Amino acid sequence: MREQAPHLAQLAVRPSPASGSSNWVFRVGGHLALRLPRSDDYATDLGDEITWLPTLGAGVRTPIPRVEFVGTPSETFPRHWAVVTWIEGRTPTNLDASAQRSLASSLGEFVAELHAVDTDGEVGGAERWGYRCGDPVTDATDAWVDQAAATLSDLFDPTQVRLAWARLREVEAATGSRTWVHTDLSTENVLVRDGGTLAGVIDFGGLGVGDPAVDLLYAWDLFDAPARAVFARAAAADEATTARARAWAFPGPGLVTLAEYRDSMPERTVRLTRMVEAVAADVGVRLR
Template identity: 40%
Template sequence: MTYTEIEITAELVRDLLHDQHPDLADRPVRLGARGWDNQLWRLGDDLAVRLPWATHSADALLRKEHTWLPVLAPRLPLPVPVPQRLGEPSERFPRPWIVTTWVPGSPADRTPATAAEAAGVLASFLTDLHQPAPDHAPVGNFGRGGPLADRAGQFAERLASAVELGLVHDPDAVRAVWEDAATAPAWTGPALWLHGDLHPANVLTADGTFCGVIDFGDLCAGDPACDLGACWVLLPEGSVDRFHRAYRPAPDAATLRRARGWAVLQALSCILIGEAGVHGRPGGKRTWGPPAHAALRRLVATAGH
């Protein structure tokens, strides 16, 4: 499946609902967003339909959300898109699709958090999410939640690409942050539930703080440092220490070192996607670049602290 193999329209969405969930088919349908893996269509005021359109992996990710988010959502302090219905592949659309609750807010890549209390809101969300996961919880895609050292090849590739494109001007400083993180002691606690992909387009804001978290396609279990690295990308200047003080249990020094490595990986990826449109995606997501550059500056400036 590529971007052009099937055209997703409001008429198609209505037809799919008529076929499989007719009680929802009379609601107004309008485009909400074209995301990384899925298109999101508003369904009335309180629901949304997500249909995979860009990657083969999106099918399994939707089914994973349908299985696990209803279990996790009740304990989370921020709204998340709770699955309501599952659509199965058909002649009209040969892939699964999902109906979820609609989460209002503006993506943080377009409207960044500016309020000091955003640090506590993010810490509260991750404290409640990061609970021990069952043995049959999903494994992270591309090593998310696993040993950071296993991502050394990906780090080297991303840094080299960013340097070649002129997007990173002090690679030695960035590499030093990574090497310190990759040599930190490994996580020895239980595998905890993780969002797995807390980049700014997946976190929503209102009135200067966070008001929702979306896209749990990379939901998995593992090392909490994978999620904790997001604080450098998401929070306003001067808020990272406040976040660490509010998160429970307080992260130890090794976890913070690993989190810095995850933050470097995420920042490099967002810079490449935002400014170069790499990884086979059509065009860049320009709003992803500024928070990622800011995160790299913060990480380099506080190296060793």
């Protein structure tokens, strides 16, 4: 920042717990955040954010990060980087039923608004934006479930895992228009105020143009069944969309993440275990 953004260099910089697998994040003063991509692939994702956040921000009422400065590669740091606005709020863990319904309503409204933003002719699909902008059921997801069923055999009955997936994968293909999607509306990227009202949505590194169902997949992590129904209504999601969301939720952020992180992220493991069990229960399968 001393080299490229001297007008910000006098502000205090400190590490942030918001750092994730894609970006190092630092607080800058009281109202800004510095994002440094950890790899060239994540730098590409950050470039998409820099390009499209102004368009998305103009189309939604919920606060999302606003780009304040874009840094260029240098000897100090070899990739593009960005300074964005910091959004206050807390992650939505341990919400009671009333707070869940409040968040379900406000997050659903955000999703509906995001999906209504004009894509300006942007090409959609997995080839341009990554697998979460493709289809929920593919040869790859079949293989992921089969491998995870074996890896997690001490946690879930592999036969029941495969039965659940056999039912979940029987979904209708998306027939509507592809829309802007966040793709990662997880606990880490959704911020709330007291009472559960949505305060903001962060980390658009996975944004793309794809099946709107992908933005419902974390409903089985965030909400109980009554709140999930509120969320689906607020997001204007029909049953076919909800069914595809279940198919998105079970393999990728569910079983695969459990298999990869169960030893290193115990809190996430507990949440994801509940999530995949809730998804399976929706199609009448007990995993253990």
